[in-house]
Amino acid sequence: MEATVSNTGTEGKVWGGGNKPLGASYGKMMMWFFILSDALTFSGFLAAYGFSRFKFIESWPIADEVYNHFPGSHGDNPMYFVALMTFILIASSVTMVLAVDAGHHMNKKKVTFYMFLTIIGGGIFLGSQAWEWTNFIKGSYGALETKGGQILQFVDTRMAEGDEKMKRVSVEDFATASHKERQQHTRSKGLWFTSESSLPEYSVQDVVTAFNANQHLAVRTQQIIPNIEKLKASDNPADIEKAASIERLYVNADQTGQKGVLTRAESERALKNAIQYVKGANLIHNEYGNRLFADFFFFITGFHGFHVFSGVVINVIIFFNILLGTYERRKNYEMVEKVGLYWHFVDLVWVFVFTFFYLV
Amino acid sequence: MGHDNTHKLEIFQGLLKFKSNTQKIWGVLIFLSIVTIIEVGLGIVKPKFLTEWYPLGMKALNWIFIILTIVKAYYIAWDFMHMRDEKSSLRRAVVWTAVFLICYLVFILLQEGTYIEGVKANGFVKWDF
Numbered sequence: 279m280e281a282t283v284s285n286t287g288t289e290g291k292v293w294g295g296g297n298k299p300l301g302a303s304y305g306k307m308m309m310w311f312f313i314l315s316d317a318l319t320f321s322g323f324l325a326a327y328g329f330s331r332f333k334f335i336e337s338w339p340i341a342d343e344v345y346n347h348f349p350g351s352h353g354d355n356p357m358y359f360v361a362l363m364t365f366i367l368i369a370s371s372v373t374m375v376l377a378v379d380a381g382h383h384m385n386k387k388k389v390t391f392y393m394f395l396t397i398i399g400g401g402i403f404l405g406s407q408a409w410e411w412t413n414f415i416k417g418s419y420g421a422l423e424t425k426g427g428q429i430l431q432f433v434d435t436r437m438a439e440g441d442e443k444m445k446r447v448s449v450e451d452f453a454t455a456s457h458k459e460r461q462q463h464t465r466s467k468g469l470w471f472t473s474e475s476s477l478p479e480y481s482v483q484d485v486v487t488a489f490n491a492n493q494h495l496a497v498r499t500q501q502i503i504p505n506i507e508k509l510k511a512s513d514n515p516a517d518i519e520k521a522a523s524i525e526r527l528y529v530n531a532d533q534t535g536q537k538g539v540l541t542r543a544e545s546e547r548a549l550k551n552a553i554q555y556v557k558g559a560n561l562i563h564n565e566y567g568n569r570l571f572a573d574f575f576f577f578i579t580g581f582h583g584f585h586v587f588s589g590v591v592i593n594v595i596i597f598f599n600i601l602l603g604t605y606e607r608r609k610n611y612e613m614v615e616k617v618g619l620y621w622h623f624v625d626l627v628w629v630f631v632f633t634f635f636y637l638v
Numbered sequence: 639m640g641h642d643n644t645h646k647l648e649i650f651q652g653l654l655k656f657k658s659n660t661q662k663i664w665g666v667l668i669f670l671s672i673v674t675i676i677e678v679g680l681g682i683v684k685p686k687f688l689t690e691w692y693p694l695g696m697k698a699l700n701w702i703f704i705i706l707t708i709v710k711a712y713y714i715a716w717d718f719m720h721m722r723d724e725k726s727s728l729r730r731a732v733v734w735t736a737v738f739l740i741c742y743l744v745f746i747l748l749q750e751g752t753y754i755e756g757v758k759a760n761g762f763v764k765w766d767f
């Protein structure tokens with residue numbers, strides 16, 4: 279043995295791992311490194327979202343116009359609901375850290391109570407997210423999609439005094455669905471091994487006919503109006519040309535940062551390219567604008583929601599362990615601290631999702 | 639584990655000192671709520687001078703949102719996740735790894751996104767057909 283083992287002279291020192299160089303138990307340290315790797319996964323998703331957004335910087339949907347629902351209230355309420363969700367998650371983070379603190383004092387009653395509140399908070403958050411998804415999937419206005427995958431929305435050109443922009447009009451409010459022979463093919467109606475998703479409620483022709491009959495409507499495109507004055511002052515002839523074409527196409531060319539509304543003649547021309555009616559959102563079509571927008575919404579908030587869900591499940595398991603007195607017997611509540619780390623991480627991720635989906 | 643005295647109870651570089659860990663938790667909650675309220679308020683009002691001013695190529699408002707988000711993340715990690723009480727070796731191993739890799743990833747992807755946008759806007763390819 280003497281001949282094969284060489285001593286490095288660092289035994290017992292930090293370099294030799296002697297006095298716990300990281301000062302944390304194995305479980306806690308590994309939870310931190312798991313969180314590190316999960317944080318990198320989430321930043322990969324959010325950075326990919328940023329990539330697509332920068333790629334379509336001039337046509338990305340405006341978050342305030344998409345997420346504008348609040349329970350029990352109609353009309354335009356941007357931000358309030360996600361702000362509420364953020365508070366719920368931060369609050370459940372606080373009850374979690376209070377549970378950890380009570381654990382340090384070996385106070386079983388308090389740990390139980392705070393863990394219970396944390397689980398309730400997580401449940402409320404998941405419910406809120408389900409409600410958010412429902413609104414997103416159902417949609418509210420409907421739109422037409424063109425051959426090139428562009429979304430054409432409808433607005434009322436009559437603006438009331440004090441309005442900043444033209445009000446959106448729901449397709450259901452002006453179009454009437456015509457009678458159709460075609461029925462949704464389900465497994466019960468034909469070949470049992472084939473089926474299709476539900477058919478659009480309106481045909482393109484229904485919408486176009488109704489649009490032509492109503493002079494107050496106009497088409498709103500995905501284009502975000504750039505700063506026209508700046509383009510005009512540019513030395514680059516391409517910029518001046520772009521400014522001229524925006525002024526020719528859009529009636530609101532002076533509203534920098536808003537979605538462009540086409541003139542009536544251009545609206546009618548744009549509708550010629552429409553191929554289908556879209557309401558709400560799925561992974562292929564959505565009424566809000568760019569297709570990737572809905573994909574990223576489902577994927578990132580879904581992945582986060584899945585983390586919250588698994589966090590709740592783990593919290594429930596730990597909750598029952600506390601009730602059974604497992605940690606009382608173990609003489610420490612470190613397990614609560616470890617799931618606490620995961621739970622706070624979920625909150626941490628939401629802070630970033632909130633910023634990049636709803637604020638920026 | 640006699641854990642009671644191991645918490646560092648100061649935040650804001652010692653500007654605010656709490657008496658107990660529980661009190662610090664509530665203090666941090668109040669601070670995070672204030673930051674969130676400021677974010678939401680700015681998101682609803684969208685002051686014009688902040689949306690029209692572009693320091694370093696991005697709207698000033700967006701800079702504010704991102705900086706406030708990092709501030710919130712800092713306090714969640716440092717006080718709720720007790721990073722403040724960990725050894726500097728663990729803290730650095732976790733935090734700097736994430737910071738370096740995320741900065742690199744974000745830089746590459748946003749740079750390329752901007753490049754592709756330029757190709758779409760100025761190249762001879764029709765995208766909306």
